[in-house]
Amino acid sequence: xxxRHREHVLEFLRTIQKPDRPLETVAETDSLVESGLIDSxxxxxxxxxxxxxxxxDFAGIGLEPEQxxxxxxxxxxxxxxxx
Amino acid sequence: MKRHVLLTVGPLTExxxxxHWDAPAVTREVAARAARYRRRGLRPGDRVLVHFxxxxxFFAELLAVWRAGAVAVPVDGTLTRVELERLVETVAxxxxxxxxxxxxxxxxxxxxxxxxxxxxxxxxxxxxxALLPExxxxxxxxALVLFTSGSSGVPKGVVHTHASLAxxxxxxxxxxxxxxxxxxxxxxxxxxxxxxxxxxxxPWLAGQALFITPPFRPDLLLRLGAIVDEHRITFLSSVPAxxxxxxxxxxxxxxxxxxRVHCGSAPLPATLWESxxxxxxxxxxxxxxxxxETGSWVAGTSAGPFTxxxxxxxxxxxxxxHVRRADxxxxxxxxxxxxxxxxxxxxxxxxxxxxxxRRAIQNGRFATGDLGLLDERGWLHLRGRxxxxxxxGGLKISPAEVDAxxxxxxxxxxxxxxxxxDPLYGQNVGLAVTLTExxxxxxxxxxxxxxxxxxxxxxxxxxxxxxxxxRSERGKVSREAVREACAGRPPLDLTRILQGR
Numbered sequence: 001x002x003x004r005h006r007e008h009v010l011e012f013l014r015t016i017q018k019p020d021r022p023l024e025t026v027a028e029t030d031s032l033v034e035s036g037l038i039d040s041x042x043x044x045x046x047x048x049x050x051x052x053x054x055x056x057d058f059a060g061i062g063l064e065p066e067q068x069x070x071x072x073x074x075x076x077x078x079x080x081x082x083x
Numbered sequence: 084m085k086r087h088v089l090l091t092v093g094p095l096t097e098x099x100x101x102x103h104w105d106a107p108a109v110t111r112e113v114a115a116r117a118a119r120y121r122r123r124g125l126r127p128g129d130r131v132l133v134h135f136x137x138x139x140x141f142f143a144e145l146l147a148v149w150r151a152g153a154v155a156v157p158v159d160g161t162l163t164r165v166e167l168e169r170l171v172e173t174v175a176x177x178x179x180x181x182x183x184x185x186x187x188x189x190x191x192x193x194x195x196x197x198x199x200x201x202x203x204x205x206x207x208x209x210x211x212x213a214l215l216p217e218x219x220x221x222x223x224x225x226a227l228v229l230f231t232s233g234s235s236g237v238p239k240g241v242v243h244t245h246a247s248l249a250x251x252x253x254x255x256x257x258x259x260x261x262x263x264x265x266x267x268x269x270x271x272x273x274x275x276x277x278x279x280x281x282x283x284x285x286p287w288l289a290g291q292a293l294f295i296t297p298p299f300r301p302d303l304l305l306r307l308g309a310i311v312d313e314h315r316i317t318f319l320s321s322v323p324a325x326x327x328x329x330x331x332x333x334x335x336x337x338x339x340x341x342x343r344v345h346c347g348s349a350p351l352p353a354t355l356w357e358s359x360x361x362x363x364x365x366x367x368x369x370x371x372x373x374x375x376e377t378g379s380w381v382a383g384t385s386a387g388p389f390t391x392x393x394x395x396x397x398x399x400x401x402x403x404x405h406v407r408r409a410d411x412x413x414x415x416x417x418x419x420x421x422x423x424x425x426x427x428x429x430x431x432x433x434x435x436x437x438x439x440x441r442r443a444i445q446n447g448r449f450a451t452g453d454l455g456l457l458d459e460r461g462w463l464h465l466r467g468r469x470x471x472x473x474x475x476g477g478l479k480i481s482p483a484e485v486d487a488x489x490x491x492x493x494x495x496x497x498x499x500x501x502x503x504x505d506p507l508y509g510q511n512v513g514l515a516v517t518l519t520e521x522x523x524x525x526x527x528x529x530x531x532x533x534x535x536x537x538x539x540x541x542x543x544x545x546x547x548x549x550x551x552x553x554r555s556e557r558g559k560v561s562r563e564a565v566r567e568a569c570a571g572r573p574p575l576d577l578t579r580i581l582q583g584r
Contacts, residue, residue, distance in 0.1 A: 019577035020530065040299045041476065041507050044328040058332055068332070069302065 005078050008053070009071060013037070016045045028072045043068055050074070054082035090249070090288045092146070095139050098268075098294050098310050099303060104139050106290075109146075112139075115206045116147035120178070123198065127152030129177035130228065132170070132197060134160050134189045136273030137297050140202040142287070144180050149226060149245075153177070156228040156240070157274040160185045164192040165536040166238075171196055173238045173435060174228065222246040228434055229276050229375050232472065232481035232541070240434030241276070241375045248280060251378030251428035254401020255285050259385060263343040263367070264291050268310070268319040272298040276375030277348050277477070282320040304329045308362075311336035320345040320371070323352070324476030324508050326359050335362045347371035347380065348477030349509050350465070356391035372396040372463060376449055378428035382463050394455070396463040402426035405448060406457050414456065419466050422455045423448040471562055473500070476508035480541050482562055485512060485533075492532040494518050494525040497552045501562040501569075503545055513574075514543035515565050521548055523580045530581060545574035 006028075014023055017037045026035045033040050046068060050056045056077065067073045092110070096103045104112065125131070131148045135141060136157055148155040156174055171194050179197040181189050190199045226248055228240040264286035271278030278298070287293035294314050296303050303310070307329050310316065317340055321329075326346065344363045346356070351370045360368045370391070371383040382404060384397035405423040406414040414420040425448045432440035443450055452470035455463055473480040485500035496517045503513035518525045526548065534542065547569040554560050 014578060017578065020534070020581040022582050040304075041324055041328055043304075044331060044507055047328075047331045068305065 002075055002079065005075055006071070009074055009078075012046075012049050012053075013071075016042050026071075028075075029070050031069045032071070033069060046074065050078070054078050056081045090252075091290045093287050093289070093291045093293060095142055095287070096292065096294045096314065097139060097296065098314055099296055099300070102139055104143075109143065112143035113146040113150060116143055116202075117150040119200075119206055120147055120151045120153070123178070123200075125151045125153050125177060127224070129153045130156050130174050132174060132176040132179045133157045133202075133274075134179060134186070135182040135184060135202070136160070136279075137269070137295055138182065139295070140182060141273055142283075142293075142295075144202050152221070152224060154225045154228060154242075156230075157279065158230060159272070159274050159538055159540075160189065161538050161540070163535055163538060166538060167192050168194045170230070170238055173240060222249065225431065227280075229274065229279070231375055232479050232484050237436075239436070239439070242431045242434050243280075243378060244431050247378060247428050247430060248284070250426070251280060251380075251401065252285050252288060254426075254428060255281065255380065256289060258400040261286070261289050261291060264289070264318045266292045266294065266315055266317045266340070268294045268296070268314070268316045270296055270298060270303065270319065270321055270325065271477075275348075275477075276379040277320065277322075277373070280375075281371075281373070281379040282345075286318070299325065305332050307333040308336045309334070311341055312338040315340040317342045318344070320347065322346065322348045322477035323355055324349065326355060326362075327507060330355075330358050330362055333362075335364060339364065341365055343367040343369065345369050345371045345380070345383065347373065347383075349474050350394070351391075353391040353393050353395075360391070370396055372465065374449075374451060376430045376443065377402065377424050377426060377451075378430070381424055381426060381428070392464075394465045396455075396465060398460070398462050401428060404457060404461070404463055406455060416459050417456055419454055419456045421469060422451045422453045422463065422465075424451060425449075471502075473502040473512055474510050475505070475512065475540065478540055480512060482512075485514065485537065485541060485543060488533050488536040489514070489516065489529060491536075492529050494520070494528050494532075499552045499560050499562060499565045500543060501566040503566065505544070511545065512541065512543040513545045513547070513566065513569060515547045515549045515552060515569055517549055517551060523583075526575065526577075526580050527583075530577070546577055547572060547574055 017023055021037050026037050032038050047058055067077045092106050094105045095109060131153055133144055133155055145155050176197040178200050179193055180200045180202050183203040186201055222245045224245055225242050226245045227243045231239050231241060267286040269278055269282045271282055273279045283293055341363050342365055360366055369383040369385055371380045373379040373381040380400060381402045382396050382399045386398050403425040406420040407423055408414055408420050429449050453465055454467045454469055455465040457463060471482055473482060482500035486498050489495050489498040496519060498516045501513050502510045505511035552560055553564050
């Protein structure tokens with residue numbers, strides 16, 4: 001299941017990443033913003049993606065920054081919060 | 084010499100690192116840095132580039148430069164080598180101040196000329212007492228140069244004097260009071276007029292506490308409600324793009340300390356405005372209006388109860404607002420025209436660009452390039468823009484600057500940058516280009532060329548390769564016509580092209 005979610009998340013990140021930064025060079029635990037893959041406000045698009053596809057209720061959970069800033073953090077969040 | 088306003092520093096805190104300087108510590112830091120500048124020969128009127136911001140040392144360097152009667156020029160720390168060369172040519176700085184974050188790269192990229200100073204290196208304490216800018220600088224002397232996006236790739240430096248800055252702060256104290264600004268949080272870049280002059284220096288140089296963070300850090304926005312509570316923040320300012328993210332991911336503050344929020348630099352839709360009010364737990368969410376040239380905030384929704392509405396700004400703050408027709412006659416109440424600002428807080432002019440200054444300031448009034456109306460109460464309502472700049476989440480980008488960056492590339496035969504709608508930023512940069520060869524290799528070369536010449540925030544987000552850029556008989560390009568021509572076609576898949584897939 002996690003592998004399927006991983007492919008789905010990576011496929012989505014390719015649609016919002018900066019065009020000249022290969023996604024493959026970013027490790028799963030790297031910060032997506034600090035690695036230069038996306039800019040900080042693009043986190044809004046990740047939030048929208050997770051709300052729409054995994055029905056995560058961001059208003060109802062206590063969100064820690066690390067949960068959204070790396071691929072592994074996003075996958076952990078999906079595993080814990082998706083409905 | 085008549086003083087416009089009493090200036091006194093407050094304490095400084097970095098919420099993310101926990102670093103804190105109380106007012107006496109600020110005094111010591113400024114004194115030591117001022118002594119360092121004196122030893123190194125900084126003279127009144129010299130200019131000092133400051134390549135970093137949003138940390139304690141930035142504010143100490145700023146006041147130390149002022150203490151020497153010199154001029155501070157805070158700039159974006161991510162400028163490219165080409166932009167830095169142009170900037171140094173325009174500013175002719177005596178010193179370039181860097182920090183321990185990006186300083187090495189900047190020092191290597193800088194052309195010969197300025198002496199590089201590391202603001203984070205240890206320095207000897209100095210026995211110097213007063214630090215107020217007014218104590219050492221002439222009110223009519225230049226204090227600050229802030230760069231906005233200039234046309235044709237020429238940097239446009241907005242010059243403020245100590246007197247114009249003091250006039251802005253004095254007007255804000257009179258119109259807004261200080262009580263709500265007792266503990267002010269700045270999330271905006273300190274090389275922007277909005278972030279520096281108003282969000283930071285207005286409260287901090289009135290002795291209030293300033294909490295300074297790196298700009299637009301995602302981990303910061305996710306924790307925004309918690310930061311407000313932990314530091315008992317009473318005030319923060321921001322731009323609409325920041326709120327679009329914060330409202331989704333940050334829990335509201337629970338402590339009830341937040342008394343006032345300002346939002347500016349880009350249009351604030353009424354629905355977003357109401358949502359910010361709900362999040363902040365206060366009706367005092369003011370939509371502010373101002374440009375770097377006016378010392379930032381020059382009007383806002385401060386007077387009594389109001390209902391958020393698209394385009395609503397409010398009464399002027401220390402300025403006279405004029406709305407004029409094309410023939411320069413004044414508009415009637417409710418009639419849309421160009422907004423002009425008359426204020427002692429206007430810039431002295433654009434650095435080294437007298438003709439541009441003469442066009443911008445006529446009879447003591449500044450032409451904003453914005454369209455709006457004044458209602459029967461004298462409240463300002465904005466209705467659009469006459470100038471063709473792109474407003475990317477508050478960052479103003481001149482399309483002519485983007486054109487100029489692309490034009491020198493051997494693969495480019497014609498180019499036109501324009502604003503495209505963006506759900507996140509409000510607007511972003513679109514680029515239509517004609518090429519010598521219409522293939523992926525040419526696109527990669529043009530992208531690499533532009534990337535070396537424009538800071539990352541200004542890079543075009545969506546590209547179209549076209550057969551021709553439509554022009555009028557006089558050769559003038561209509562950016563709106565190009566935008567409409569591209570709107571019906573999908574942009575290039577830049578990710579695929581740049582990664583050679």
